[in-house]
Amino acid sequence: MPDVLDLARWQFAITTVYHFIFVPLTIGLGPIVAIMQTAWVVTKKDRWLRLTKFFGKLFLINFAIGVVTGIVQEFQFGMTWSAYSRFVGDVFGAPLAMEALAAFFVESTFLGLWIFGWDKLNKKVHLAMIWLVAISTNLSAFFILAANSWMQHPVGVTYNPDTGRAEMNSIGDVLGNSTLWAAFPHTVTASFLTAGTVVTGIAAWWMVRLARTRKTDDLEKAREVYRPAVRLGVLVMVVAGAGVIYSGDVQGQLMFQQQPMKMASAEALCEPAPDGAAFSILSIGNLNNDCASVTRVISIPGATSFLADRSFTAPIKSVPELQAEYEQKFGATDADGNPINYSPNLALTYWSFRLMIGWAAFSLALAVFAYWATRKGRVSDSRWLSRLGLVSLATPFLACSFGWIFTEAGRQPWVVAPNPTGLDDVRLLTERGVSTNVSSGLVLTSMIAFTVVYGVLAVVWYRLMHRYTIEGAPDEVHDDSPEARTPDDADRPLSFAY
Amino acid sequence: MELTTLWFVIIAVLWTGYLVLEGFDFGVGMLLPIVGRSADAKERDRNRRLVINTIGPVWDGNEVWLITAGGATFAAFPEWYASLFSGFYLPLLLILLALIVRGVAFEYRGKVSDPGWARWWDRAIVVGSWLPAILWGVAFANLVRGVDLDGQHDYVGGFWALLNPFALLGGLTTLAVFLTHGAVFLGLKSTGVVRERALRLAKPFSVATLVVAGAWAVWAQVAYGTGWTWAAVAVAAVALLGVVGAAWREREGWAFTFSAIAIVAAVVLIFGSMYPDVMPATDPANSLTVTNASSTHYTLVIMTWVAVILTPVVLLYQGWTYWVFRKRLTASSIPDPIGLSLRRSDRPAAPVPAAEGDGIPRP
Helix, strand or coil, X not given: CCCHHHHHHHHHXXXXXXXXXXXXXXXXXXXXXXXXXXXXXXXXXXXXXXXXXXXXXXXXXXHHHHHHHHHHHHHHHHHHCHHHHHHHHHHHHHHHHHHHHHHHHHHHHHHHHHHHCCCCCCHHHHHHHHHHHHHHHHHHHHHHHHHHHHHHCCCCEEEECCCCEEEECCHXXXXXXXXXXXXXXXXXXXXXXHHHHHHHHHHHHHHHHHHCCCCHHHHHHHHHHHHHHHHHHHHHHHHHHHHHHHXXXXXXXXXXXXXXXXXXXXXXXXXXXXXXCCEEEEEECCCCCCHHHCEEEEEECCHHHHHHHCCCCCCECCHHHHHHHHHHHHCCECCCCCECCCCCCHHHHHHHHHHHHHHHHHHHHHHHHHHHHCHHHCCCCCHHHHHHHHHHCCHHHHHHHHHHHHHHHCCCCEEECCCCCCCCCCCEEHHHCCCCCCCHHHHHHHHHHHXXXXXXXXXXXXXXXXXXXXXXXXXXXXXXXXXXCCCCCCCCCCCCCC | CCHHHHHHHHHHHHHHHHHHHHHHHHHHHHHHHHHCCCCCHHHHHHHHHHHHHHHCCCHHHHHHHHHHHHHHHHHHCHHHXXXXXXXXXXXXXXXXXXXXXXXXXXXXXXXXXXXXXXHHHHHHHHHHHHHHHHHHHHHHHHHHHCECECCCCCECCCCHHHCCHHHHHHHHHHHHHHHHHHHHHHHHHECCHHHHHHHHHHHHHHHHHHHHHHHHHHHHHHHHCCCCHHHHHHHHHHHHHHHHHHHHCXXXXXXXXXXXXXXXXXXXXXXXXXXXXXXXXXXXXXCEECCCCCCCHHHHHHHHHHHHHHHHHHHHHHHHHHHHCCCCECHHHCCCCCCECCCHHHCCCCCCCCCCCCCCCCC
């Protein structure tokens, strides 16, 4: 039987990566649907209502699983990571509670009003509902990332040796954490890039499909409905893509200062680089976190130094140098006398970092192609555009997943990484954070249960997303708002019901 | 009042919000196949959709009270959060799985028009409502009774120890309370056959609740209560009697009010009998109290500002939601199903080209 620590880590990894398949689409698609509905209210053009209903359905199918898997996240810290919870609760619990009170209540309540309120609320009030949902999902992200950023770079706390825990002394520092203000824009722009890619990919596929039938009606629909959606999606992708690159660069520079070991591992930097470090395009080695096995095959000289410090010759500390430094600072062995390897798994951090960037590049390609193919009012019938659109539907999700795998796996062996520029006595090894009173059989049971239920739901989610996508935007839409109705139909059915 | 005590009260308030609101969601979910029955398949589906739609716009907002209670416990009493959630691991796991399938079921059930599809999600709603309705009672009763904590405040009693008679009666209590609460809520939110059935069920349910919940409350008070919590028992007793009276007179508004009051009184009894412990231990030396489980004064001050400002706002807009959706549902208010067929090729050959969606609702 694997030990509790390994199982708890696997369970957290599975449930978190799964949760974050749905989250970026929710964060990004909410505002896009809100923009579509705003366009409808302002221009009164049917096409925007058709698009609102079409992408709104996909938004809701996606939202449902994001919400229910989020509950698990809130409880899991206490269930499998109770020692961690005791250590960090004084500071880590606050942003989670704030998220629930300030953001999650808003999004859940107003989403209900948006779904069921088409015929109950005036047009502008109803429009406000989706905007409140869109804003609060982004606010949710802020608070959750505040908690996560604190684990990467603990600030606003002191260590209290009497209670043996981290204690908050400045909420301003926790919410003003430089790591948070880089991670939040990066996560949100990545989410918008994800949603922009989904909107563009689906709309481009539909546009091409209709354009190829050569029927007047179809061409009309491609031009009237799907082309504007492609253009909107491309606009979102371009703005978000620029934001992702910029915020990622800022985040990278911060990480070289705050978590040097994470970045050294991401670059497979196993040799000292006093005169500037190269950026590795391809390195090979075994999977056992063993610096001796790493061979750098292709690299760009000085590029890593440039990314870290804007100088091609800036010295970057390598994994063995940092290991020696950490051993001196934090000890060479843990409480049980086992040697501590202070570097995260090299292969995992190296590849997840590259896969994050690589998969995101598909979105860039789609943005450029779709923009060019729809220039000056054109409706494209290019099969290549439609194929790229379909392929690109999956890629931003992969990029987001690998980004988080990199962030979290790169923090190991710490669950709370020591802050090298502040007080470094607030720190906790992952192995010290796990619940001590929960058996491995129990965690194995829950891990299997979550995996099975999540697996089934993933299949259902995919089928529904697929089914609603190939159904396309509705041809006929009605304005159900109270101001568009005659007063004598009090007994009419609801405009929407489950 | 000490901030630690204030936070104990705030967390009790959050749990009250959760149990009053999701209490009727659970009841509605449990009663779905009973109240929504019919020999005719089409009518059955319409009845069931009516039942589900009485809570459709609000269930998600109701569930956030749980997330907030969890988050607030983490922030204000990290030791409590750690001991409670790791100690009650298996019941919590079951509750989480139940809430997952149930939540998705509400959203996905109507997305496809297919009897088999709906049947599976109905099962998810029913199981996902029964399990937590029982398990929350088991969990809270164990809290009142006290559990086996070691010197590190870790629960070491194992799963089976949680299934003691007092806790099982606690499980029956929440089950009975939520069934009644849900039945009168359905009575309040619908007309026609669903309302008739719900109100007919509410009569025996209310009597059973009076007996079961009354017995549990007296047991809890005598064995674990303090002097002033007799007041909570008395209020609960009056309220439960009120539910019986109102249910038999088919005054569902009053019945709902009384059952909500009974839930409030039960939470007061539970939290009042624990105080100043947040998690009493079999060996009192190991008990978690509002003091030794709490966060620092600084954190509590910050969180107090957040809670004091935001909780009334939440109450305000959630109240508004109930106002917007105040109208009773009747069979004629449920529109025809708008779910798609499972496969696109299932569609009847339409005059429009196959490449184009026609957006016309299909049965």
